[in-house]
Amino acid sequence: MNRARVLFCLLVPAVVLALSLSAAGSVLAAAATPPQAAAKKVELLFRQGDPPGEVEGLVKAVDAWNAAHPNIQVKFETVPWKDAQAQLVREIQAGGGPDVAQVAFVWTADLGKSGLLTDLVPFIKASPPGKGLQDFLATELGTVGDKIYGLPWTVDTATMVYRPDLLEKAGISRFPDTWEDLARAAKRLTLDTKGSGRTDQYGFCWPAGSGPDGATWFLVNAYLWSNGKSFMKQDAGGKWEVGVSPQDVAGVMRYFKSFFTEKVTPESLIAVSWEGDPEMVGSLARGTCAITNFRLATFRLAAKQSPQPIKMTLEPKGSVKRASHLGGRTLAINPNTKSPQESWEFLKYLASSETFKTYNQFPAQKALLAEVQARLPEAEKAYAEQLTYGTSFRDYIFSGANVNGMWAATNREFGAVFSGQKTIEQGGADLVKAMNALLAEGKK
């Protein structure tokens, strides 16, 4: 008997047996299942990007949904922000990906234009979220033409954060109001408190790393916008152009570099990109920094660690206004989802007041925002006020330039200037050149 025949004789009975067993199993399972539970059960995958410590309330909200919706079960997944966009793009183009995804404000339009997100307009018309679309903030960021690719979910910004006791000891009775005041106050707060001959308290700290996800980008934009400038602007004819000259950028670089040259900011922060770095978060607690710049989640982490109270306050004012970035997240539906209607229902739930009872983020809805702001402790009240000064990256998104690329170029050139690799003039010129290249690339 040859090999092929042996294989055939073994394989066929095995296949027949396997099929019989699975059929029998299905019959038994169906018989054991009560009639109402045999209704279609949907499983959705929801993906978000914040670290576990910041989403305990969100997990509770999702658990509550699962308890109330046995036929629509949601699996919660986290992919860190730094990998989130690339992974989402790859998966959706490969036919996979989560059903509902938390997406950054600045990504939504690009993803939508590329056909990687579902148009939500039909869903919004059939079953409006919250108090209606008009109640949502920054909807234009996820809108391309007459399509809406993401529902604004949360908004965030950054504020100045400081140790009131250290300012008091230095004789500073109120927090500096302008950028120049900040520089002067930070100098007064830079001290050798132990008399060891070395500075052990720095006036102002921020993660000044050169990485593409560093925080210098946010401070630089706050400075520019507050002084009436912006990296991108529209000319009188509606054409987008780079809104700053090399001299403008050099001025900003000169301002922030002065913190390093005058040793008001520790040089080691040139190697730190992330505000959640232990050196940053613990700096206020240890008293090694008197003033920093944090998002709300990082402030809360720092407040837990600090034996002394810390407080949030507004970003400094420029010559024109006070400003900070208005960041945020949208919720989007994957075009590959097999359950678009259920995904929409879950999305609406995430945007509802029920979720924000436990999820300690700021909702991107005016009605809900007022509720959340009312619950804020005293030390965080400034955050709510700072949101009113928030400026979104709308102009950058609509200019067509790659916002991630602008972010990376800004941190890179500022980092090169901080570390002495480039002069201020060189850095300013190179950054404007990079912005022009990104704008040109976006127009192609």
Next chain:
Amino acid sequence: MGVTPLPRLSPAKPGSGGRQALSGYRLRHLIEPYVLLLPALSVLLVFFFRPALFNIVLSFQRISLFELGRGGKWVGLANFVALVQDPLTELALRNTIFWLTAMTVSLRIALGLVLALLLNTLVIRRWHLSGLARSLVLIPWVTPPVVAVAAWQWLLQARYGAVNQLLVETGLLTDGIPFLARSSTVWWAITAIVVWRELPFVVIALLASLQSIPDEIYEAARIDGANERRILYHVTLPLLRPVLAVVTLLITIWTFNNFLYVWLATRGGPGVRTQVLATQMYLEAFVNYRLGYGAAVGVLMGLIMLVFSVVYFNTAFKKSLGQA
């Protein structure tokens, strides 16, 4: 017991089963090696050759991360021209060749050789410390790279790091040095991380080779009046040369396209001081969304690696063929 008899063949007749059986047997023997190689070849084809080919195709296109499904625009050699003209490419290439590869490989070979010789000394063997010593040497290698970099970042921290605290307490410095933030020290810091984490492989490879050198050769050298220094230069090192060559080439290939250490430690900063080809490729493809341009960087890296690989194969297989 005895030799297995060959299958009985019927007398050959035109179109008969006998000739067919013989040609069937020969055909099976002919194709059998390829059939056995098929699973491994399939894996190589699917997971290595196809992606590499896809990368080459991408490098001739202007395509963003969002256009993978739709395809990009064919631009011929434009990405390569832009790559050559980009001043960052020259910097990244210099950093990759000199700092990331040449410096760390030289240090690893030198230190690896010294450690291997130390671990092979009579003292270590007499006190039965070989096992313990080998285990200690392996500790960096079993530490995940992410953990290793995080630990080193803390060690090198200017204010709280153990390295700076030691240097300040002993009076060698008056103030801590932010090793990873300063242009003049950042590459030394990354070199320390890479060497610490990757040294064990060199030590273990060289130690294994040292331990395979017969003791009789050393005895003969001593009888001939050679001192330890002469034995090292005229006996040990020449015998280690083949392994040294192969290890050097292997770690050169592995280090040249390394992304992890630089990215985790500095993200290519401060500024662009530690930008290497691998980080440039990542930034162009996944931050700037210029997938085609990033692929071109990958092709450049692949071409350079091809040269190293040819040298490696010639060295490794020429040696083994020569020994055969």
